[in-house]
Amino acid sequence: MRKYLVGVNVPALRSHNAALVLDLLRTAGEAGISRLELAERTGLTPQAVSKITARLRAEGLAAEAGHRASTGGKPRTVLRLVPTAAYAVGVHLDRDELTTLLTDLSGTAVTLRRRPLDLGAGAGPVLDAVTAEVRALLDAVPPGGTVLGAGVAMPGPLDHRAGVPGRVTGFPEWDGQPVREELARRLGLPVVLDKDTNAAALGLALRPAAPGSFAYVHLGTGLGAGLVLGGAPLRGDRTGAGELGHQTVQLDGPPCGCGGRGCLEVLCLAAVARGELPEAARILGAGAANLVRLLDIDQVLLGGRVVLAAPDVFAEGVREVLTGLGLTAPVSVVTDTGAGTTAGAGAGTRGAGTRGAGTRGAGTRGAGTKGAGTRGAGTKGAGTTAGAGTEAAAESGTAADSGTTAAASGTGVGAPGAVAEGAVWLTLGPIFGQ
The missing domain is CATH 3.30.420.40 (ATPase, nucleotide binding domain)
Structure with missing residues (x-):
């Protein structure tokens, strides 16, 4: 028998204003936030905030958590989100x-x-x-x-x-x-x-102090981008925005599995398969530069298992390309701290050296196998010298030999990765008005 309840059936969650208040409670974290601050931040009247917070408390979504000193008046009661x-x-x-x-x-x-x-x-x-x-x-x-x-x-x-x-x-x-x-x-x-x-970009956009516009460039078993403009993910009218990997950068280049030739993905993953990570970073930088020029974005965030196996190489390589073109958008690598995440090159548990080098190659089918339009060419061994191991071996504690494709199923709380974290926010985001 199912022991849990399903879906958004709490009345308070159906209110737009309640979502605004909930989001401020979320971003306030352990420090909490007072009703007066909620009114100031939302533009709602103190009376409206009191009614909303009363409903949230009655439904177990918020709780009072002590008092905070104030100037010229009685201490303010602090409210916090109830995570459970x-x-x-x-x-x-x-x-x-x-x-x-x-x-x-x-x-x-x-x-x-x-x-x-x-x-x-x-x-x-x-x-x-x-x-x-x-x-x-x-x-x-x-x-x-x-x-x-x-x-x-x-x-x-x-x-x-x-x-x-x-x-x-x-x-x-x-x-x-x-x-x-x-x-x-x-x-x-x-x-x-x-x-x-897109999921990864959404999760990153909801982090504290996230830039207003950025591109999340993901290099793993494939290559793509999630775009955030004005604080909101850009999906496009047909939800197809961000297919960076299939941007043609070399006319008459090698064939790609998408049916095109000279795609960024096939060129970049081929360099990874050859163990030429600086060259892969340079190619990735060309794609990132195109995004910066086209969309005038504030920042480039890099992620994916290939990047995370050599974060400094990719951050420096992409940054060098942008700088050489006179582009000033900062470049950093998205890394995890385990239960929550930060953005910064080499920070947290997923910086350089946290996995066995090349534990599964750059994707178990081999870096560039998809880019070449096959599932077999260069598989398993390809890219192992690049150290592009999966997150699985290091993060779930399982062992994996160089070039192998199988790792035991692991459980626990570790570093889920930007995509899995972002996937959660596909559900949570609307609760907080995002």
Whole structure:
């Protein structure tokens, strides 16, 4: 029997103004925030704030947490978000790995599961694996706890509104599969589907002190970008924005699995497969520079397993390209601290040296195998000298030999990665008016 509640059935969560207040409680963290500060920050009247916070407290979403001294008056009562009031699930469907994450209402990780995956096995077996992993994950929800839903992130292109993937490069069998509808049926939870890089960008945009506009450039088993402009993710009218990997940068270049030639992805991953990381960083920098020039963005954030295996190489390489073109956008690597994340080159548990070098190569099918439009060319061994190991071996504590493709399924609270964290916010974001 299911021991948890499902969905957003709390009346207070259906109010826009309540969402504004909740978001301020979220960003205030342990320090909390007073009713007067809430009124000042939201523009609502003190009376309206009092009514909203009373509802939030009655429904267990907020709690009073002591007093704070004030100038010229009595101490102000401080309110905090109650993180255990609800939970959410994030799923990262990568080409060779499945990561599932359970967080509380604040987005703090409760438990993490990771296992190998073959996206090419098709929708049936893959969704079976997702269903099993999420059900196991939900065992960590306390009895009576509310699960708001699951956010699922996977390679694009896909239709975010319809919840259906398109023709994923190298995996045409996913085209048109009703992923969102099928997972919602299996799990009995509301499900949101988005592109992996969009999910990561959303999560990054909701971090404290996030830049107003940035590009999250992800280099792992593929290459793509998540774009944030004016504090909001840019998906495009057909939700296809950010397909950076299939930007043509070399006419008559090597063929790509998308059907084009000379795509950024195939060139970059080929350099990784050869062990030429500085060259891969230079190619990645060319793509990042195009984004900066086209969109006038404030910052470039780098992530993905290939980048995280050599963060300094990629940060410096991309920065050098931008600087050489007279572009001043800062470049940093997104890294994790375990239960919450920060952006900074080499910081946290996922900096250089935290994995065994080359534990699984640059993606278990080999760096550049998708880019070349195959699943076999250069697999397993390709890229192992680049040290582009997966997060799985180091973060879940499993052992992996150089070039191997399998790592045991791991559980616990570790570093989930920007995409899995972002997937959670596909569900949590609307609760906070995002």
